[in-house]
Amino acid sequence: MSYLVLARKLRPKRFQDLIGQDHIWMTLKNAIKSDRVAHAFLFTGPRGTGKTSCARILTKAINCISLVEGEPCGECENCVEINQGISTDVIEIDAASNRGIEHIRELRDSVKFSPAKCQYKTYIIDEVHMLTTESFNALLKTLEEPPAHVKFILATTDQHKVPATVKSRCQRFDFANISLEAMTEYLKKVVKEEALNISDSALTMIAKSSAGGLRDALTAMDMLISFSGETVDDEKVFELLGLIDVREIDQLLKEVIAKNVAGVIEHFNRFVANGHSITQFVTDLMRALKDLSLVATIPLEKLNWLGLLPDQITLYKELSSRVTTSTLQQLFDIAVEIEMQVKKSNQAQICAEMGLIRMCSIESLEGVAEIISVLRDSSSQKKNPLN
Ligand SMILES: Nc1ncnc2c1ncn2[C@@H]1O[C@H](COP(=O)(O)OP(=O)(O)OP(=O)(O)O)[C@@H](O)[C@H]1O
Ligand SMILES: [Mg+2]
Ligand SMILES: [Zn+2]
Incomplete structure (x- = not known):
């Protein structure tokens, strides 16, 4: 047949x-x-x-x-x-x-x-x-x-x-877009019934990349099976779904938080060299910052709907312990500025690079808040010398 x-x-x-x-x-x-x-x-x-x-x-x-x-x-x-x-x-x-x-x-x-x-x-x-x-x-x-x-x-x-x-x-x-969770559950059932060997995290990647459309998810699965046979390994999924670049953005974020400009620009250049537009870059960066902020504020078990991959969870947990939510907010604000500049300017790439450099040089807001409180304390001491 x-x-x-x-x-x-x-x-x-x-x-x-x-x-x-x-x-x-x-x-x-x-x-x-x-x-x-x-x-x-x-x-x-x-x-x-x-x-x-x-x-x-x-x-x-x-x-x-x-x-x-x-x-x-x-x-x-x-x-x-x-x-x-x-x-x-x-x-x-x-x-x-x-x-x-x-x-x-x-x-x-x-x-x-x-x-x-x-x-x-x-x-x-x-x-x-x-x-x-x-x-x-x-x-x-x-x-x-x-x-x-x-x-x-x-x-x-x-x-x-x-x-x-x-x-x-x-x-x-x-008809609604099918939720990430419902879709992943369904794909798991398909894998079982069709006697395929595809990991749960690969299924999450497939579900996420098909953005709510079940036909797209099944078509992606077909493509992976015809490429790799009944056992599909995670690396192939990354490669074929064009998700290599998700990693690039995550690594770039890691370098931003480490304030390593050279590393940030290296990942940025690689992302662009893979054929993506600067607009796509800013969108992906904003999404990563938003996801990281969620991981920093909400317990992971309540974030299943976000569809983070196991590697991402480990990285985001680590990163969120190194930054405060207000720093993430500052970084996000800069990303929004980059987005606006990129839309207006003929020099989108330069605007993006300058924005990234600025991201690496922000001072943590907590620092500023501390300085203000120290200044306040010292000025109130001057007013009340007896204290
Ligand atoms: N809600 C769903 N539940 C189960 N399977 C679905 C669902 N939606 C889509 N599929 C899968 O995708 C295939 C295509 O779905 P269908 O043709 O019904 O989509 P559609 O909404 O008519 O799409 P289009 O707008 O492109 O015509 C189905 O054969 C089925 O395998
Ligand atoms: Mg139809
Ligand atoms: Zn009948």
Whole structure:
């Protein structure tokens, strides 16, 4: 059998398989159980968070012959055909490549005909924001009052581009980014079920680098497996996900705290030489300073959601014992200044370097506070010579 990428092999088949979207599928299941299913839905949210999967599950659920607790059985004729993508009653339209009015006219004509086997004829329109204004207008009437045997499920990653007239005719569900913790848990399960050998910290790295999209995480895993086989070592993950530079920033931060200008500039140059923009550098530096400040103030066991890697935890703990939170705040303020200068100036690299040099030369605020308190003490002693 030909190889199926993980993201397709693992496409959720039941509502409860959808990770991190409980608020959506619980509502849909209740609607199905109480027979109050709307005629048009709009699924919005970032890419790879389950919109198309949920549209297909919903389609199965409204047509399933032996529904189990609001979930499609997966075994009846309708479920099987929809799963295989061969049901003639489910029409999936990619609006990105069918934007024109002629496609919507065709759709309007076909809506009249009854479904062949299923109870409902379901139109799933993906990337619906890509339709032209003319197409949207042509769709409105049908969307508002389709024949009783028709359901519409529209999906989009860009809900701002969907006209209000369309939105107001649909029941809307906003898909959320999947949290780092939920995603890492899920990836652990996948590793176990697929008999792979990938460490937990590598999974954290994968989850973190996919920023809330589960498809991206599974695609990254596929890439790593095809590169290294079933055992994926952490160094490969670092390399392939472009995370080498996370280390570069961490090492740069270490040198800033040690006030070692030469070391700081060396790491900065290496980061830039790896092909990153100065803007990216400042963003990463700000994020590292923020993470370090969190480690300095909040107990580690409450910081699981931050997704720090084991090496980072060791380093940040060590660094946070060497600086105060107000020094970190000062460093962050300088990073903000660098960011503003970088945006305005044509000499972004020079501005960044000067900012880094300044970071290495700040005096700890505690020092200043101490001086002020000493001055205060001495001036009050002068006023009260008897003390
Ligand atoms: N919430 C989720 N729970 C479980 N798996 C998911 C989830 N979201 C995405 N996936 C995985 O990613 C794959 C793609 O998901 P899906 O096609 O549903 O995303 P989408 O939101 O429609 O993305 P796009 O906006 O890019 O079309 C699924 O086959 C599944 O493997
Ligand atoms: Mg989709
Ligand atoms: Zn079924």
